[in-house]
Amino acid sequence: MKLSARNQLKGTVVAIDKGAVNSIVKIEVAPEVVITSSITNASVEELGLVEGAEAYAVIKASSVLVGTDN
Template identity: 55%
Template sequence: MKVSARNNIKGTVKKVIAGAVNSEIIIEIAPGIEMTGIITNSSSERLNIKEGSEAYAVVKASDVIIAVD
């Protein structure tokens, strides 16, 4: 896999929640730490996303906002 985004985080698909059009994909990147992404159902099927399989959370953002209380 080659991708221009610098933030590629490997993990295990913990849960796939399929909706009418999109699927919510929850990836566990470390014990107790999860990232969630929303992709189309057709992309989920094309990538063969299944619970327990390995996947990457690829983050491409021009800004990161930091906040404190």
């Protein structure tokens, strides 16, 4: 797989929570480090995602928002 995005983190699917249209997919990329993504149910099926499968979290963004509890 070749992509222009530089942030490609390989991990293991640890949870898939299916909704009516979208699923929340959680990928553990390091011990206790989980990245969460919302993708369509069709994409989950097309990619063959199941718990325990290897997958990549690919992150490409032009901005990153930062917040605090203050």
